[in-house]
Amino acid sequence: MEAFTTYLSCALILFIIGLYCLVAKRNMVRLVIGIEILINAANLSFITFSAYRQPGYVDLLSQSIVVISMAIAGSVTALALVILLNAYKHYGTLDVRKLRRLRR
């Protein structure tokens, strides 16, 4: 059970780092990285619960959910980065505060 707590603590630390990125950072690239870290934290907690629900066995349902979540996270990131590139070409900055000021 100690390993279970350790893995969950890892997920929690990742969650806190991702949340900090979302709350404190202004650069859009760093915000997207924060979202990725949050998704990783959620995936890690899913796999941890799947491994320790029944000792000695693994649950395939949560693993399949994590695989699907990863693929969707990849596509979301690609879209976010393309939108970010367009914003940079249009406004010349990635600072979300400046972008909010430039909004028409």
Next chain:
Amino acid sequence: MCISIAGIFWTLGAPYVAVFQLLIYAGAIVILFLATIMLTGRDGREKIEARDILGIMASIALGATILLLFENIGMPPSVTVVEPVLVEEGSGKIGQAMTAFLWNQRGFDIILQGTILFASALCCLALMRRRKEGRRN
């Protein structure tokens, strides 16, 4: 970070997920981020402000709340939807069981996932194309 999380997945008896993690995160997403940073240039280091410290404190407070919730709630109730696979059977057997499970029981999800990936690729292409047309005008 991506590679170490893949290692954790492997040790937790999820080799299929670990390989996916390496392929998608360490392979694709990191390259996407590198390309974006290369195209946009460096913004320089952000100065630490009072808002940042407030953000750190808020994040830690939320993390502590979640930790307390985990301690009080504990393990979720066991509802057997799928037959679990024995870890001692090895990563090859787990990978085979995972592949069979994905295609036999989550086939519709996989097709939907492929559709989402295809749609997002089309959206990316459309957004990049629009930028080029704007440049010509």
